Amino acid sequence: MNATVGSSLPVHEVLVDIQPMKTMAALLGDPNPIHWDTRALAALGMGDRPVNQGPLNMGYLMTMLARWAGGRDRILDFRVRFLGNVLAGDLVRAEGTVTGLRATEAGRVADCEIALRIAGGEAVLSGTASVLIEPTRSDDDRAGLRHGPPDMKE
Known part of the structure; x- marks a missing residue:
């Protein structure tokens, strides 16, 4: 992967659907x-669009990072702040920028600023992530025996 400081991660867009919220x-x-429950929302004066759960919103960011880096096991650190609500029907954009690159025992790591934004609006989540972008290859890796992140080999 050819990552450089200041480069943007590929944007991941999601049209938020109510069915995953119910699930x-x-x-x-x-x-x-x-x-x-749209009736409960109306009774509370919150309109008629359900509020997406925080774990789903974090998942959009993690999906963006995993697609870019080549797997969820490449996400080494993930920290976010919740800044606002995402509602059913919102189009959200998970985006990020590489802020640093470093070598570790596990391999080359990209540190990133990340955000989830409602399209055309403000960030509803913001934070940082560290992602393994070029793992160090061991004998187990070459043999296809790796079953998880580098620190979780069997």
Whole structure:
């Protein structure tokens, strides 16, 4: 991968759909109706579009990083701040910029500033990530025996 400081990561866009919100609420056992019940939203004065869960919003950023780096196991560090809500029907853009490159025992790592923005609007999540972009190859890697991140070999 040819990453340089200041280069942009490929943008990952998602049109936020209500169905994954309902599924996530069920999986998390989340009783908060703002994620799935439009009547409850209206009663609270919050409009008629459910609020997307934070883990789904973080997932959009992680998907962007994993696609760029070649897998979720390449995400070494991920830290975000929640700045606003994402609603059903919003088009969001996961984006990032390489802020530093460094060599580690695991290989070449890119440090990145990342953000999730509502298209045409402000950031709703912002943070940093460190991503392994060129792993150091070991004998196990060459033999196809690696089953996880470099620090989790069997």
